[in-house]
Amino acid sequence: MRLFPHTTFTHPGTTGIIRAMTDKYIEILIELESVIEKAGKLAIDMRSTAKSHNKYQTGEYMIDVVTEADLAVQELILSEIAKTELVNCHLVAEEKTDSISKFTGINGLTLTLDPIDGTFLYTSDGIFWSIIICLYDGETPLYTLIHYPVVGWSRRITQNEVTDIGELPRVKMLGDRDYSKVITRTYGDLSKLPEELTAELKQKGYVFMDRADLTEESGSTTMLFLNQVGGFFIEKPGAYDGLSALSYAKTKGLTYYSDIDLSKILEGDHGPYYDGWYLVLNSPL
DSSP states (O other): OOOSSOOOOOOOTHHHHHHHHHHHHHHHHHHHHHHHHHHHHHHHTTTOOOOOOEEOSSSSSHEEEEEEHHHHHHHHHHHTTTGGGGGGEEEEEESOOGGGGGOOSSSEEEEEEEEEHHHHHTTTTSSEEEEEEEEESOOEEEEEEEEETTTTTTEEHHHSOOEEEEEOOOOOOSSOHHHHHEEEEEEOOOOGOHHHHHHHHHHHOOOOEGGGTTOOSSSSHHHHHOOOSSSSEEESBEEEEEEEHHHHHHHHTOOOOOOOOOOOOOOEEEEEEOEEEEEESSSSO
């Protein structure tokens, strides 16, 4: 029984001009994946010298910090994308760099970029920081690429397929326990979940744990991707990087619950975000 409405992804133009346009843009992004790899190598090269500072003042280091590498990586990627028809997308990029002004936003599609997701890992010699780029039509995630430069692994998510490029790594978990019933979160208010769902999760043996109590190596989404935890929860996901787990769940046919509103991007104290929450499980309830 459905406890509440699921967010349903629909493609607004399954035939005709809109479908042809979005398919073409996805093809361009796939061709540009070599640029993402080049940007990842740049980030690695800059790691020992890139200076950092706070761009927000939330008091949470993993949110506030930005480095010179974030800026350089973003500009390398955007300067190449801007040479293609993707320059007509509405751009939501995490940093303020020169190429942002080139994007016109006239085609009805939104392109998002997080040049270094997990900057706190990047600055502390972690290996599971990533570059994330996504394409949306305002409601539907059409293309997502998450590239992990240090481990040489990328995951491409489209509406029809999840493709892994490189060998799947493993995250080193803290402690020795069964994580198959652990739902990880980086942040989010669990009281937002419907009582019926919370009760059913508890009855099935699921527990919620903060990311920091599970590993020092990665973010929550990475553990879900590698099937090392039972689920993932987030509230008010960031517009740059917060929907990759939801896109993955939909494409893979995983169980997911959500009241998230994908129709608009809001501005928060640490950047743009989507209102609402979602929860993904690696196995059905």
